Amino acid sequence: MFQSNMFENLHHHHLVDMSNKTTESNFDMLRDDDHDSKPGTDIMEAPSGADQDPNQHPNKKKRYHRHTRHQIQEMEAFFKECPHPDDKQRKELGRRLSLEPLQIKFWFQNKRTQMKAQHERYDNTQLRNENEKLRAENIRFKEALTNATCPNCGGPAAIGEMSFDEQHLRIENARLREEIDRISGIAAKYVGKPTLTYPDVSSHGPSRSLDLPMANFNPQQGMAGEMFGASDLLRSMVGPTETEKPIIIELAVAAMEELIRMAQVGEPLWVTTSDNSSHETLSEDEYMRSFTRGIGPKPMGLKSEASRESMVVIMNHKTLLEILMDVNQWSNVFCGIVSRAMTVEVLSTGVAGNYNGALQVMTAEYQVPSPLVPTRENYFVRYCKQQDDGTWVVVDVSLDNLRSSLISRCRRRPSGCLIQELPNGYSKVTWVEHVEIDDGAVHDIYKVLVNSGLAFGAKRWVAILERQCERLASAMASNIPAGDVGVITTPEGRKSMLKLAERMVLSFCSGVGASTAHTWTTLSGSGPDDVRVMTRKSMDDPGRPPGIVLSAATSFWLPIPPKQVFEFLRDDNSRSEWDILSNCGLVQEMAHIANGRDPGNCVSLLRVNSTNSSQSNMLILQESSSDSTGSYVVYAPVDIASMNVVLSGGDPDYVALLPSGFAILPDGPGQYEGGVHEVGTGGSLITVAFQILVDSVPTAKISLGSVTTVNTLIKCTVERIKCAVASNNL
Incomplete structure (x- = not known):
């Protein structure tokens, strides 16, 4: 009797009547002529025809609405993800913020105008600076040609000889600049400060630890929803400051180099166990000797987890890169392990047409499907780059050291994947996971699983990717x-x-x-x-x-x-x-x-x-x-x-x-x-x-x-x- 009554109650509540739909009333189109209001703060609403007084000047009837700080923060956050919301998104955002859809529309129009003006001013400044550099370089070359002497006879050098030498130097200079422009250009464009002097990132160059400053940062309280009782760190994270961005860029470059070596090098960095030839463990001593740059030594109380796995998946590299670099697709494809994720700020979208050089700051929460295993939260930068051999690399590395207020239970050392394009449209993926974690709160029955690496390790990431590739192929x-x-x-x-x-x-x-x-x-x-x-x-x-x-x-x-x-x-x-x-x-x-x-x-x-x-x-x-x-x-x-x-x-x-x-x-x-x-x-x-x-x-x-x-x-x-x-x- 209990089962029958309970089922009737449960089944009744699961069914939905789709016949009742509320028709939204249409608003009259209003003229957006608020050119004097400050974008992102005020919005001017034109009066409707019924409100206008024919005996008054129209300008005296304009009404100004000042948004609250909460409304501005919400719209700023939405603007980063979607600068052009559609009607449905404007209605939903307006409902959440107690604003009319037209108010939302005008705010986004003003915000886009403001951003466009800022970008145009910046571009004009950059073009002027570049023009001055080219003029100075042209003058230098002319003086070099005029004053040059022949090394054999001591007389004036022929134009052709000097042109060859100068051209050779210019080609070499252009090649070197191309290597660093993808990164240093980001700093120049988004930070607006002089470009960093980057250390030699080759295996024979000097190695040093990054001196990461501990900035004073007080995270905002989490925007707790109806079911959230406490502050939510992931949702309260804000983008990096201007002084942090060059450090993030340098850290991403070092992480890229480390991930490539972690994925390709064998012993003595990776040691194969004698009882199982397919299982590798990371030699922590060799790791610390090989990679002295990065996020510093392991904090007390944290233990290391490192694993790598390779697999061929039925997906071309372009689609795979799009999934990894789009936070929504990434969290959906890996929903079994990524419970939540958000892009905090995009520092670079990469080269037009692909993700080469793309750089973005993100937050993510990783899970095991059980309430008995605490999630792992990370604030990190994701960097994508194509190597000379055509291999694509996507690397993540934690940014916890940038914020003194972040007491992290999990640090993500350079982790990610190498993607090699195969002739048949497939891709070979080599995945590396390397974290430092305090997993003392894991329930006893899950400890063996977590300690083995099957819970959060590279094998699980690759297995989920392989499964989802099959599912996507079926859906298409x-x-x-x-x-x-x-x-x-x-x-x-x-x-x-x-x-x-x-x-x-x-x-x-x-x-x-x-x-x-x-x-x-x-x-x-x-x-x-x-x-x-x-x-x-x-x-x-x-x-x-x-x-x-x-x-x-x-x-x-x-x-x-x-x-x-x-x-x-x-x-x-x-x-x-x-x-x-x-x-x-x-x-x-x-x-x-x-x-x-x-x-x-x-x-x-x-x-x-x-x-x-x-x-x-x-x-x-x-x-x-x-x-x-x-x-x-x-x-x-x-x-x-x-x-x-x-x-x-x-x-x-x-x-x-x-x-x-x-x-x-x-x-x-x-x-x-x-x-x-x-x-x-x-x-x-x-x-x-x-x-x-x-x-x-x-x-x-x-x-x-x-x-x-x-x-x-x-x-x-x-x-x-x-x-x-x-x-x-x-």
């Missing part, structure tokens, strides 16, 4: 492959369903880890099986049902290999053994989209046929995904009418989803042997998470009954899985 298919079956009849319907599944997985990954943006509450005790819950308010989001959403998650260990657990949870035939919502009903696959070489990598539309009439004909969207470092089974109940729109090729963004599911990780690098039941011997670490709409009113209070219901639901699911594993002897 222009026809319906033979592996697809069911009710999908058009390529458009297939793409819409894949897009909906992608959003479902992103939502699941963003809410299952220990991100500092979440406020998890433990319901009881401190064991690994205890349930952690948090609440979210959903308002004006077409992709979520409006109201109060209760998220719950727990992690536990099973002495079963991850592959077997993954197959059990994704199998339609065994779903009734653990899924309380199916109520022992027959599960039928209505549609199947294969999106990887592994048969388990697919998107499915399932129908649950239950004897209970109120639960019959329920649809479930599910995506199962697996790679060598972890697996996911993510699903969400969906409205039948909405899925009909998706299957016909309609926009999936308006389908409301509250995803639930499982993240399955190995408990360590060991191999499982029968009869051994210890963490680190080849078992599985499983995180199960649910999202439940407990009230359709966003301002409602959470009742104790709702918390008890979701707690019981998740604990029953865990017990059913354990019982099924024991009875089936998986």
Whole structure:
């Protein structure tokens, strides 16, 4: 009886009525003639026709509106990401800041005008300076030609002889300048100060430690949202100061050199273990001897993690670079490990047409899909450059030393990847991860996984990239492959369903880890099986049902290999053994989209046929995904009418989803042997998470009954899985 009533309540809240849509009223177009207001601070609003007095001069009716500091900060931050917001973005920003869309529009127009004027003034100054340099150089060359003597006879030198020497010097000078202009030009352009004198970055040149100043910096309080109870460091970070930018550039150059050597050099820097020829460890003593420049010695209390991995992926280097240099694409593709990311400031966009020389300051938070493993936060610079042999390199390095207020629990030494273009359109990727971390807060059952490097190391980054390349290749298919079956009849319907599944997985990954943006509450005790819950308010989001959403998650260990657990949870035939919502009903696959070489990598539309009439004909969207470092089974109940729109090729963004599911990780690098039941011997670490709409009113209070219901639901699911594993002897 409990299961039936609970399901009716949960299923009712998952369905969304898409028929009610509010039509926004149209505003009259107003003339933007506010040329006297200060851009970014004031905005002048022209009166509407009804407000005008024909007996007064029009100019006396103009109204000025001064934005608040918070409004300006929000719009400045949005401007960095998107200087040209569309109507939808202006409405959303206006709603958040209590401004009309036209006020938003005028502010962005004024801001763009201001930036254009600043750039034009700077460009004019640069052109004048360059012209003066060319004139001075021309005069010097003429004087050299006039006063030159022949080294053989002592007489005047021939014009041709001197021209050759001068031309040779100029060519050599141009070659050397080209090497440093990509970096020093950034300093000259964005810092507005004399170019730094860079040290020799060759392996034979002098090495020195950077003297990084400890600037006085007080981070702003985090812009906490409705569900955030504490300040959020990542969201409060501001861009580098003018004095910091040259230091960042020099640090990026040194990091680039270090990453290349870390990726290409073998012993004695990387030592192969005797018991496993494929596993390498970094010699810290050799590392400190080889790289004396950089971010300095390892702080007390932190330990080093270093790993590298190579793999050929089915993606060309241009697409891969675009993913790595676009923060939104990067965080989406690597959503299993990147919980949040933001570009703080772009110092250089690189050469026109590619990312050669691109440099940007970023923040990111890295996660393991479990509330039991603290996330790792970094404030860093990302630098992209093409080498002489055609190889592309993308490197990250922490900037924590620039800010005295940043007490970092994780420092990112030069990490990133080398990308080599292959003839068949594929790319060979060599990934290096090198961090210094205090992982004392990691729960005991995850310590072996984290210490092995499988949680945050290079192997996990490369495995996720390989899996996502397969998924992207499937999504780009222009026809319906033979592996697809069911009710999908058009390529458009297939793409819409894949897009909906992608959003479902992103939502699941963003809410299952220990991100500092979440406020998890433990319901009881401190064991690994205890349930952690948090609440979210959903308002004006077409992709979520409006109201109060209760998220719950727990992690536990099973002495079963991850592959077997993954197959059990994704199998339609065994779903009734653990899924309380199916109520022992027959599960039928209505549609199947294969999106990887592994048969388990697919998107499915399932129908649950239950004897209970109120639960019959329920649809479930599910995506199962697996790679060598972890697996996911993510699903969400969906409205039948909405899925009909998706299957016909309609926009999936308006389908409301509250995803639930499982993240399955190995408990360590060991191999499982029968009869051994210890963490680190080849078992599985499983995180199960649910999202439940407990009230359709966003301002409602959470009742104790709702918390008890979701707690019981998740604990029953865990017990059913354990019982099924024991009875089936998986």
